[in-house]
Amino acid sequence: MELKICHLYPEALNLYGDRGNILCMKKRLAWRGIDVSVEGCDIGEKKDLTQYDLLFIGGGQDFEQEVLLSDLATGKADAIRAAVEDGKTFLCICGGYQMMGHYYETYDGTRCEFLGAVDLYTVGSKTRMIDNYAYEVDTGRETIQVVGFENHSGKTYLGAGVHPLGKVIAGNGNNGEDGTEGVRYKNVFGTYSHGPLLPKNPKLCDLILETALTRKYGSCELSPLPDAFENLAHDAVLEKIKNHTIA
Amino acid sequence: MKKPDLFRSILAVAACKAARGVLRLTGRGGTAAPGKAALFFARDILARTSEGMEIIVVTGTNGKTTTCRMLEHAMTKDGSPCLANKSGANLLSGVTAEISCNADWLGRPKTKRAVIECDEGALKQVVPLIHPKVIVVTNLFRDQLDRYGEITHTRDAIRTGIEKVPESILCLNADDSLVSSLAENVPNRVVWYGVNTPLGDQRDPEVSDAKYCIHCGTPYQYHYHTYAHLGDFYCPHCGYHRQAPEVALTKVEEMDATGTRAELSFGGRTHQVTVGLPAVYNLYNALAAAAAGTAFGLEEDGLLASLADVHSSFGRMETFRTGQALTQMILVKNPAGCNQALSYVTGIQQDKVLVLCLNDRTADGHDISWIWDADYEKLAGDPHVVQWYVFGDRAEDMQLRLKYAGADPAKIQLLHNEEEILKMAQASALPVFILPNYTSMLSLRKVFSEATGGSAFWK
Numbered sequence: 040m041e042l043k044i045c046h047l048y049p050e051a052l053n054l055y056g057d058r059g060n061i062l063c064m065k066k067r068l069a070w071r072g073i074d075v076s077v078e079g080c081d082i083g084e085k086k087d088l089t090q091y092d093l094l095f096i097g098g099g100q101d102f103e104q105e106v107l108l109s110d111l112a113t114g115k116a117d118a119i120r121a122a123v124e125d126g127k128t129f130l131c132i133c134g135g136y137q138m139m140g141h142y143y144e145t146y147d148g149t150r151c152e153f154l155g156a157v158d159l160y161t162v163g164s165k166t167r168m169i170d171n172y173a174y175e176v177d178t179g180r181e182t183i184q185v186v187g188f189e190n191h192s193g194k195t196y197l198g199a200g201v202h203p204l205g206k207v208i209a210g211n212g213n214n215g216e217d218g219t220e221g222v223r224y225k226n227v228f229g230t231y232s233h234g235p236l237l238p239k240n241p242k243l244c245d246l247i248l249e250t251a252l253t254r255k256y257g258s259c260e261l262s263p264l265p266d267a268f269e270n271l272a273h274d275a276v277l278e279k280i281k282n283h284t285i286a
Numbered sequence: 287m288k289k290p291d292l293f294r295s296i297l298a299v300a301a302c303k304a305a306r307g308v309l310r311l312t313g314r315g316g317t318a319a320p321g322k323a324a325l326f327f328a329r330d331i332l333a334r335t336s337e338g339m340e341i342i343v344v345t346g347t348n349g350k351t352t353t354c355r356m357l358e359h360a361m362t363k364d365g366s367p368c369l370a371n372k373s374g375a376n377l378l379s380g381v382t383a384e385i386s387c388n389a390d391w392l393g394r395p396k397t398k399r400a401v402i403e404c405d406e407g408a409l410k411q412v413v414p415l416i417h418p419k420v421i422v423v424t425n426l427f428r429d430q431l432d433r434y435g436e437i438t439h440t441r442d443a444i445r446t447g448i449e450k451v452p453e454s455i456l457c458l459n460a461d462d463s464l465v466s467s468l469a470e471n472v473p474n475r476v477v478w479y480g481v482n483t484p485l486g487d488q489r490d491p492e493v494s495d496a497k498y499c500i501h502c503g504t505p506y507q508y509h510y511h512t513y514a515h516l517g518d519f520y521c522p523h524c525g526y527h528r529q530a531p532e533v534a535l536t537k538v539e540e541m542d543a544t545g546t547r548a549e550l551s552f553g554g555r556t557h558q559v560t561v562g563l564p565a566v567y568n569l570y571n572a573l574a575a576a577a578a579g580t581a582f583g584l585e586e587d588g589l590l591a592s593l594a595d596v597h598s599s600f601g602r603m604e605t606f607r608t609g610q611a612l613t614q615m616i617l618v619k620n621p622a623g624c625n626q627a628l629s630y631v632t633g634i635q636q637d638k639v640l641v642l643c644l645n646d647r648t649a650d651g652h653d654i655s656w657i658w659d660a661d662y663e664k665l666a667g668d669p670h671v672v673q674w675y676v677f678g679d680r681a682e683d684m685q686l687r688l689k690y691a692g693a694d695p696a697k698i699q700l701l702h703n704e705e706e707i708l709k710m711a712q713a714s715a716l717p718v719f720i721l722p723n724y725t726s727m728l729s730l731r732k733v734f735s736e737a738t739g740g741s742a743f744w745k
């Protein structure tokens with residue numbers, strides 16, 4: 040088996056330790072003897088997105104997001120929308136997650152048109168939602184508790200046709216109002232958990248990998264790995280969050 | 287800036303001194319409380335207690351403390367006194383404490399000169415009160431993002447500070463495209479400093495904090511790199527580019543674990559200097575100090591000699607004689623600084639023990655994502671690392687990072703308190719390298735300096 044990963048805008052959207060997510064997917068596939076390749080596709084690069092199984096978009100600085108909107112308009116936006124509808128697996132984080140939606144409206148009312156690949160939109164707010172947080176995800180097999188770090192001032196609202204990725208246990212999630220976190224649409228996983236989301240949440244990582252492998256090979260069950268360090272790191276943060284529940 | 291009246295000044299200074307006295311009696315080096323006490327009585331007490339002083343302020347992500355130590359050395363070479371906030375308490379409260387505790391009871395400064403380290407976010411509160419003669423901005427890297435949001439916000443915060451003091455001379459790192467942009471459209475006199483020669487392997491950095499032109503968004507090109515996003519940058523689209531530095535490093539003669547011999551050019555002359563600290567980032571600190579010292583009006587020879595004198599400062603790169611072997615402590619708090627420390631440690635070709643400490647308290651930043659951007663793979667690939675220890679609030683995260691970097695999980699051990707680390711270091715036959723972040727450094731340094739006879743940091 041082989042999984043082809045495309046890291047979209049690895050240089051423009053690289054702010055918060057996203058490298059940890061790529062590293063985690065690579066290692067967890069390699070440890071199971073599954074071949075994996077990761078290719079970047081940056082501003083100005085033309086690549087055929089249909090050749091990949093999993094597409095990753097990370098978070099970025101406000102400033103840099105503007106830079107790549109014009110690049111998206113050169114045809115990448117159409118390719119991304121087509122890949123989503125085709126059932127390709129996406130992991131989109133923070134700025135990358137917002138970018139999959141219809142638009143971002145800043146606090147002073149300026150609207151930035153985004154991809155519209157997933158039915159959601161984001162509105163800027165004055166407060167920044169920053170801290171460790173946790174949410175519950177139903178993997179179809181079990182309910183897992185995901186821990187992460189959120190840092191966003193945009194509030195995201197989901198449209199009728201999509202589901203949240205999870206339910207907030209502590210923290211803000213999509214907007215701090217409706218208890219939802221992230222999005223799940225076809226095989227798109229979107230979340231505000233920035234940076235190294237996957238290493239501490241091995242079950243979520245495996246769910247995403249299985250989704251991509253199943254789409255490609257019809258079925259797939261990943262063998263278990265010794266996740267002692269992963270679970271220790273996960274549990275330590277979860278306990279921290281529960282102990283001083285975020286204001 | 288309006289100064290507080292005499293009555294409030296007296297109260298504020300008295301409160302500051304009393305709070306510090308209590309802390310010292312109880313053996314604690316806490317530095318925020320005295321400043322907070324003073325601020326309670328007079329919000330702008332600094333304007334009075336610093337009146338008439340000549341001050342250099344150093345801000346920027348990395349190198350603040352080392353640059354300050356170099357400048358302090360240079361200032362005191364001729365025996366004249368110089369104030370400095372040595373403890374690293376660099377917010378408004380810490381600066382207030384340092385300056386106000388050294389005022390007389392009427393709030394008049396007793397010392398004429400000061401070198402003040404100032405947090406990037408606090409600059410705009412501090413500088414309008416103290417009117418520094420010189421402001422140094424060392425560099426801007428990703429650091430403690432959860433405090434400032436994003437790196438361009440940090441730049442903007444510094445900019446706001448600078449706009450309040452048009453009379454201050456700016457010393458700016460010409461090699462940093464973010465810092466460099468601070469000089470635009472302000473009337474301040476600018477002294478640029480930078481490295482005129484390539485350093486390092488000239489690979490494009492895997493993670494850059496400033497990839498795109500701050501003006502037009504085009505990726506920067508480089509004539510050469512020095513480290514991280516620093517180097518001779520230019521924008522091929524709009525023409526934004528590095529300024530030729532007045533104070534420049536022109537040649538590196540020799541670099542080893544104790545320091546660097548190099549050639550500095552400024553004031554129309556070339557000088558042979560020795561920098562008493564290893565690694566490239568300390569060359570930048572030396573340049574920053576040379577530029578600020580020149581702008582301040584310090585005499586050249588004393589200034590150059592002081593660059594050699596500075597050996598270690600408060601956990602930045604400090605050595606303790608723990609037992610048969612030495613323990614070296616190197617503060618790391620963001621990917622750029624961490625990668626420099628990792629290069630230094632892997633460059634030492636002998637068997638060693640590594641201790642990595644990670645806290646996530648307010649002074650560290652609650653977000654520890656940056657460890658995934660730092661090149662621990664390089665360290666994990668060093669065959670001379672025989673044992674790993676992890677420690678701190680987020681020790682489990684560090685342990686996991688090492689696993690994914692490729693370190694053998696069987697060789698990684700989690701320690702639970704500072705004493706365990708001290709005992710391990712005392713028993714170790716191999717040199718021990720401790721890489722803590724800020725608050726973990728504070729607690730470790732206390733234990734190590736007590737055990738090895740070092741002095742407390744406020745002395």
Ligand SMILES: [Zn+2]
Nearest residue numbers: 499502521524
């Ligand atoms: Zn430009």
